[in-house]
Amino acid sequence: xxxxxxxxxxxxxxxxxxxxxxxxxxxxxxxxxxxxxxxxxxxxxxxxxxxxxxxxxxxxxxxxxxxxxxxxxxxxxxxxxxxxxxxxxxxxxxxxxxxxxxxxxxxxxxxxxxx
Amino acid sequence: xxxxxxxxxxxxxxxxxxxxxxxxxxxxxxxxxxxxxxxxxxxxxxxxxxxxxxxxxxxxxxxxxxxxxxxxxxxxxxxxxxxxxxxxxxxxxxxxxxxxxxxxxxxxxxxxxxx
Numbered sequence: 001x002x003x004x005x006x007x008x009x010x011x012x013x014x015x016x017x018x019x020x021x022x023x024x025x026x027x028x029x030x031x032x033x034x035x036x037x038x039x040x041x042x043x044x045x046x047x048x049x050x051x052x053x054x055x056x057x058x059x060x061x062x063x064x065x066x067x068x069x070x071x072x073x074x075x076x077x078x079x080x081x082x083x084x085x086x087x088x089x090x091x092x093x094x095x096x097x098x099x100x101x102x103x104x105x106x107x108x109x110x111x112x113x114x115x
Numbered sequence: 116x117x118x119x120x121x122x123x124x125x126x127x128x129x130x131x132x133x134x135x136x137x138x139x140x141x142x143x144x145x146x147x148x149x150x151x152x153x154x155x156x157x158x159x160x161x162x163x164x165x166x167x168x169x170x171x172x173x174x175x176x177x178x179x180x181x182x183x184x185x186x187x188x189x190x191x192x193x194x195x196x197x198x199x200x201x202x203x204x205x206x207x208x209x210x211x212x213x214x215x216x217x218x219x220x221x222x223x224x225x226x227x228x229x230x
Binding site: 033035043044045047050052091095101102103104105106107108110 | 159
């Protein structure tokens, strides 16, 4: 069975601090996709990143970076120099195979960045 | 880029009435669409897979007679919450993707309040 675990329910940091959001997944598939989404208070899901199971290269996009480690089934997300606008709920998600849009979401981590 | 549009974004209805939510793929055809439900401060849970031209596939525990799904065309799926009750109040969000794409596109979501 597929499962995504985000153990951190809520994190509070002070602006400019770095913060890492953890994501651990379970799947029997050898091919799968991992995602991170941001959900601001308005509710819409904002796509942040996609990573397929064959690409373990870490990625950096501005203040955001992702660490994918198949050995530990983890796909962690780090925000460097956090800002108040980063306050939101962040979801990690898993899907199998390209073109399959059925997602398993983690429980989400609510990030509060305090000024 | 591909867009999925959901309507309405917010609806308030009286207990016992039915509410219809639309999900449209604006620039691609989707043989399947997905409906998720999110209770306050909780994760997104897949409710059902909407299949064009055939019956929807419901996840375990989701009442198919209460949540009617119709996918009559390749660009439109509708979710009807029948005989709504206050416990049906939730955030409903749909998703779909072009054939062979690597990630789904999500609608803006519908916040349903049953009073």
